[in-house]
Amino acid sequence: MATVRVIPLGGAGEIGKNCTVLEQGEDLIVVDVGLSFPHEEQYGVDIVVPDFSYLIENQHRIKGVFLTHAHEDHVGALSYLLREVDVPLYCTKLVRALVKMKLDERMRGFEPKIREVQPGDTVEVGSLKVEFVRVTHSIPETCALAIHTVHGVVLFTADFKFDFAPVDRAQTDLHRLIELGEEGVVLLMSDSTNVDRPGWGPSESEATQGLRSVFAAAPGRILVTMFSSNIHRMQQVVNCAHALGKKVAVAGRRMQQVFEIARNLEYAHIPRGTLIPIEDVGKYSASELVILLTGSQGEPMAALSQMSRAEYRWLKVAKGDTIVYSARPIPGNEGVIWRTINKLVQLGANVVTEAVAPIHVSGHAYRDEIKTMVNLTKPFYIAPVHGEPRHQKIFRELAQQMGHADHRIFTLANGDVLEIEDERAGVNGTVTAGEILIDQHGDVEVTLDVLNQRTRLAHDGILIVTVTVNAHDGTLGAPPKVQARGFSGGEELVEDIDDAIEEELVKLSSFELKETDYVRSVVTDTVRRMLNKDSRQRPEVVINVVPVKS
Numbered sequence: 229m230a231t232v233r234v235i236p237l238g239g240a241g242e243i244g245k246n247c248t249v250l251e252q253g254e255d256l257i258v259v260d261v262g263l264s265f266p267h268e269e270q271y272g273v274d275i276v277v278p279d280f281s282y283l284i285e286n287q288h289r290i291k292g293v294f295l296t297h298a299h300e301d302h303v304g305a306l307s308y309l310l311r312e313v314d315v316p317l318y319c320t321k322l323v324r325a326l327v328k329m330k331l332d333e334r335m336r337g338f339e340p341k342i343r344e345v346q347p348g349d350t351v352e353v354g355s356l357k358v359e360f361v362r363v364t365h366s367i368p369e370t371c372a373l374a375i376h377t378v379h380g381v382v383l384f385t386a387d388f389k390f391d392f393a394p395v396d397r398a399q400t401d402l403h404r405l406i407e408l409g410e411e412g413v414v415l416l417m418s419d420s421t422n423v424d425r426p427g428w429g430p431s432e433s434e435a436t437q438g439l440r441s442v443f444a445a446a447p448g449r450i451l452v453t454m455f456s457s458n459i460h461r462m463q464q465v466v467n468c469a470h471a472l473g474k475k476v477a478v479a480g481r482r483m484q485q486v487f488e489i490a491r492n493l494e495y496a497h498i499p500r501g502t503l504i505p506i507e508d509v510g511k512y513s514a515s516e517l518v519i520l521l522t523g524s525q526g527e528p529m530a531a532l533s534q535m536s537r538a539e540y541r542w543l544k545v546a547k548g549d550t551i552v553y554s555a556r557p558i559p560g561n562e563g564v565i566w567r568t569i570n571k572l573v574q575l576g577a578n579v580v581t582e583a584v585a586p587i588h589v590s591g592h593a594y595r596d597e598i599k600t601m602v603n604l605t606k607p608f609y610i611a612p613v614h615g616e617p618r619h620q621k622i623f624r625e626l627a628q629q630m631g632h633a634d635h636r637i638f639t640l641a642n643g644d645v646l647e648i649e650d651e652r653a654g655v656n657g658t659v660t661a662g663e664i665l666i667d668q669h670g671d672v673e674v675t676l677d678v679l680n681q682r683t684r685l686a687h688d689g690i691l692i693v694t695v696t697v698n699a700h701d702g703t704l705g706a707p708p709k710v711q712a713r714g715f716s717g718g719e720e721l722v723e724d725i726d727d728a729i730e731e732e733l734v735k736l737s738s739f740e741l742k743e744t745d746y747v748r749s750v751v752t753d754t755v756r757r758m759l760n761k762d763s764r765q766r767p768e769v770v771i772n773v774v775p776v777k778s
C-alpha cells in the first residue's frame with residue numbers, strides 16, 4: 229500500500245503558522261496556511277509565515293488546500309502561498325467570506341479558487357477523501373478534518389474545545405468522532421495549546437455572565453476590546469448590551485468588516501435598533517453606550533491604541549469609562565498591551581481584565597477535553613501539534629498515562645517527514661521548513677542578516693567611519709571621521725578610535741592607500757581592536773572608503 233506522509237511546515241513545536249502537508253503516493257494536500265507573530269527582538273517584523281519551498285517544488289502534485297477555520301494562525305499566510313502557487317481552497321462559508329476579504333486587500337484583482345463546503349461534507353481529491361467534522365472553538369464553523377487514507381483516518385482536530393453550550397448552539401459532532409474512532413483513526417494530530425491546564429475549560433457562554441455583571445455595574449460608557457475574529461464574543465456583547473437597553477457601536481476597520489460579514493451571513497444576530505454608527509456616539513449619553521473595538525494586542529493603529537493617545541476621532545476616553553479587555557495577550561505582545569492599558573487608566577478609565585472578572589474564556593481544550601478527544605477517536609498513532617515543545621511533552625506524558633505506547637507518540641518539529649506504512653510509522657528525514665519574516669512596511673522579506681543588523685543597532689548603536697583617499701596619488705584626503713549614533717561607549721572612545729585609525733592609515737604606503745579593499749580591512753581591524761580594548765559593546769560598524777580624484 230502507498231506510504232502516507234505527514235509533514236508539518238509550521239505549527240509543530242510552536243503556536244502559530246499552522247500548515248501541514250499530507251501525501252499519499254503522488255497526491256498532496258495542505259491543511260491550513262497560517263501566520264504567526266514576531267517575538268520582541270524581531271525588530272520591524274510584522275508577521276511570520278512558513279517557508280513554502282517544499283510546496284513550490286511540488287506544486288504540480290497539490291490537489292487542494294483545506295482550511296479548518298478562519299483564525300490568522302490558520303489562514304493568514306494564504307496570500308503568500310497563492311502568490312506562488314494558485315491552488316484550490318476548500319472551506320466553509322464563513323472561512324470563505326473572511327479569506328476573500330483579506331485576499332481582496334492583499335492580492336487586488338486575484339480570484340482565488342474557493343470551493344465551499346458545509347460541516348459534515350466529504351470532498352474527494354485524487355486518492356484522498358477529506359471530511360469536515362464540526363467542532364466547537366472561539367469562531368463559528370470550525371471543522372476537524374478526517375482525511376481518509378489507505379492506512380485509515382488521519383484526523384486533524386483543528387483548534388477545538390468541547391463546549392456544550394456554544395454561543396451559536398452548533399455542537400461538536402461527537403457522534404461522528406466516535407464513528408471515526410470505530411472505523412480506525414491511524415493518526416491523531418491534536419491541538420495541545422492548553423494541555424497544561426487541568427480539568428475542563430469553561431464554556432464560551434460563561435463569559436456572558438462575566439460580561440453581564442461588568443456591564444450592569446459600569447457607570448458610563450463601556451468599551452470592549454477583543455480579537456476582531458471573535459464573532460461569538462461580539463454576539464455576547466450585543467446580547468448583554470441589548471438586555472440592558474444599551475446601543476452598540478463598532479470601532480476599528482477590521483472589526484467593522486468582520487461584524488458586517490458575520491451579520492450578513494447570519495453568524496451574528498443584532499436586535500433591531502441596537503447598532504449605531506460610530507460617528508453617532510456623540511449623540512448618546514455615556515450610560516447608553518457599548519463600543520466594540522480593535523486593539524486587544526496593542527496594535528499601534530488600532531482603535532484602542534489611538535484612544536490611549538487621545539487621537540481617536542469619534543471618542544475621547546474619560547473618567548467614568550469602563551474598558552473591558554476580553555482577550556488574552558499573544559505571547560510577545562504583553563509589554564505593548566499593558567503600556568496601552570496604563571495610558572487608558574491615566575486618562576481616567578476603569579480597566580477590567582480577565583484577572584478581575586470572568587470576561588474571557590479560551591477557545592482551546594483543557595487537559596480533560598484532550599483526554600476525551602483521544603478516548604473518543606482511539607488513535608493508533610498520536611502527534612500533538614499547535615503547541616510548543618513543553619506542551620508536546622505534557623501531551624506525550626498524558627497519552628502514556630492513558631495507555632499509549634511511547635513509540636506510537638510522535639513529537640514532530642516543522643519539516644519532519646512522518647511516514648505511515650503498513651506495519652510501522654516513523655520520522656524519515658526532513659524537508660525545507662522555516663520562517664519567512666515579513667517587514668512591517670509590506671511584503672518585503674526580512675533576512676536573517678538584516679535582523680541581526682537591527683538587533684545590533686537596537687542594542688549597541690552604529691559607528692560610521694568615513695575615510696577619503698586620493699586614488700590618483702595614493703595619499704589620504706581629509707582626516708578620517710567617526711560618527712556614532714545610539715552608541716553609548718562615550719565621546720572619548722569615539723575620538724580614540726578616530727585617532728587610532730589615522731595612526732594606522734599614515735603608516736600605509738601610497739600603493740596600499742590606492743587599494744580601497746585593503747584600506748577598509750585596516751580600518752575594520754583597528755575599530756575592532758579599539759572596541760575590544762575599551763568597551764564591551766558591539767555596535768554595527770559601517771566603513772566608507774571614498775576615493776577622491778584631484
Ligand SMILES: [Zn+2]
Binds near residue numbers: 301302387
Ligand atoms: Zn490556532
Ligand SMILES: [Zn+2]
Binds near residue numbers: 299365387
Ligand atoms: Zn483558532
